[in-house]
Amino acid sequence: MTAQPADAVWDAIYGISRFAALATMAELGFADHLKDGPLSSDQLAERCAAHPQSVRRVLRELASMGFVRSVPEGYEVTEAGLTLTDDSPRSVRSAIRLVREEAYWYAMAKLPETVKSGASAFTERYGPGYHYLAAHPETATVFDDYMARRAVPFAGGLEAACDFTGVRQVVDLGGGRGQILSAVLGAHPQVSGVLFDLDRVIPSGREAMAAAGLADRCEFVVGDFFEGVTAGADVYILANVIHNWSDEDSIRILSNIRSAMAADGRILIVEIVLPDDDSPHVGKDADMRMLALLNGGTERTRTEYQTLLEKSGLTLSEIVELPGWASAIVATPI
Template sequence: MPHSDDLLWGAVADISRFAALLTMAELGLADHLAHGPLSTSDLAARCDADAPRLRRVLRELAGMGVVRGAGPDAYDLTERGTALRSDVPDSVRSSIRMLGEEGFWHAMGNLPATVRNGGSAFAARYGHLYEYLAANPGAGKLFDDYMTARAIPFTEGLAKRYDFPDTATMVDVAGGKGHILATVLHANPDMRGILFDLEHVADRARELLAAEGLAERSEVVTGDFFAGVPAGGDVYLLASVLHNWDDDDAVTILRNVRRAMDPGGRVLVLEVVLPDDEAPHLGKDIDMRMLAIFDGGTERSREEYAALLDRADLRLAEVVELGAGASLIEARPR
């Protein structure tokens, strides 16, 4: 078969592989296998599953290299499969569970309807993503865990590759649980931070910042960034924020930041920046999720971000590659 056919049939098979991984993540199979091999019947009993059906999923997972046979009708966890344990630093379990969550599954499965109708099938059924997460605490926790895991590589890149002002106050706009703010404050011990987000996020952020020993150097403020953001910051971080909104809404957010910031301040936009060519790119994959979930949310190119900043009386000063497909766009007042 031609190579293109391999690619297309591989994509068809990927739905089955993802479903098997989702089953592994939801049932916590990697956690149950963490201390050694188990028979299928023992594993089924531990995760309250049907043994014959679980056996078929394990067979698929073995073909993917995340488990391996360990004697008659028994399985063990592989090194690759360890990444699905919930207690390892780079666990992908929450990410898989989030992408298989009911609303997200509906969104991706109805992408054709979204494209045909010109509006997100997810939004039509559930409303805006953040309303959905606020109304569904279980999904909200999954989303927080997913965003934390997804942010680890480029958060470390941000702390190492960007030169923050020594005594600055950074306002992390829509900062979620505070994992990015905590990383930056640890790397810059003379900085202070303000985490700004919706009320239902605030308690989780306070807990994380306190657990990181940063309660004295940080503050959690609640509000709506369409109405305004905390004033007087030296650095305003917008991490994975603007891609959730159409151009007009993104400009509104940026204008509110521009009004709030000190004259010598700066805005840091942390996003995946799309290339101008047709080569495969992580941002193009993520853009399919943005298209499916949001009415107007989109990944953008450098030129498109520069245009948004210009409308908000900001100028694009620098783009810093952070790794893991993410970039940091630094903007300054005009």
């Protein structure tokens, strides 16, 4: 069939239907039920306590997307579908579950209103994102798992791409469960770490670092990087932090680190760096989420990061590409 001008519009519209099928698979645990072998749609519905005919229709859509496939016994999960199991090291189930949250859908649906007013409709209705998570612990658990899973592709990449020779202490600001810090400490026995985050996050970070056998080399600090950070470290890591904040707030965070860091210290800012042209880029999709969910949060280009750093008393030394769309923006004192 000849391509039509509106084809891209229809693909975006029907993409919502495909996402809804994936959200059903993730929320009802289809992949976990299918990972040990094929099931008929009726058997799967029984295990999920779901309506059999509705399950059959969703499976038909998922099969067309490549997450399950038809076999004589019913349906089996594919390699792509296994990424929606809880126990897979490549699991992205929490990402799907987070996006299907009612408040998230509200924010995306209200993007036109956000663009008109310049203020996030989500924030207007629910308050700041981290306040929302504090008030909704079940969502916070999904969010924390999503952030941990999201860090996996670039945690090892950061350790491999950046030189930690001679580094004595690394502070991971907003480090969550410490995936990145664990990779650094695991590869460099001479390094001690500080995991710096909110009080609701630190317990899970402490547990994860203990499971990795690294708790004895890590200090756990509850803090607010708007007020100040651990002083005197050689390296400060900010992963998926700066894009959450306006330029003014970002400069405040970076200036606090600049005041606290060693004279020859570095900041490693792990973020998506947008291209300056109109080429497609996953960061532009992410930027729509930033716009919808946060007042002031934004993905940025190299030039925009360079400006932020200069206003914070820092200089952009280099940008190192990492796996998983992210880059390490290396900043040093001016």
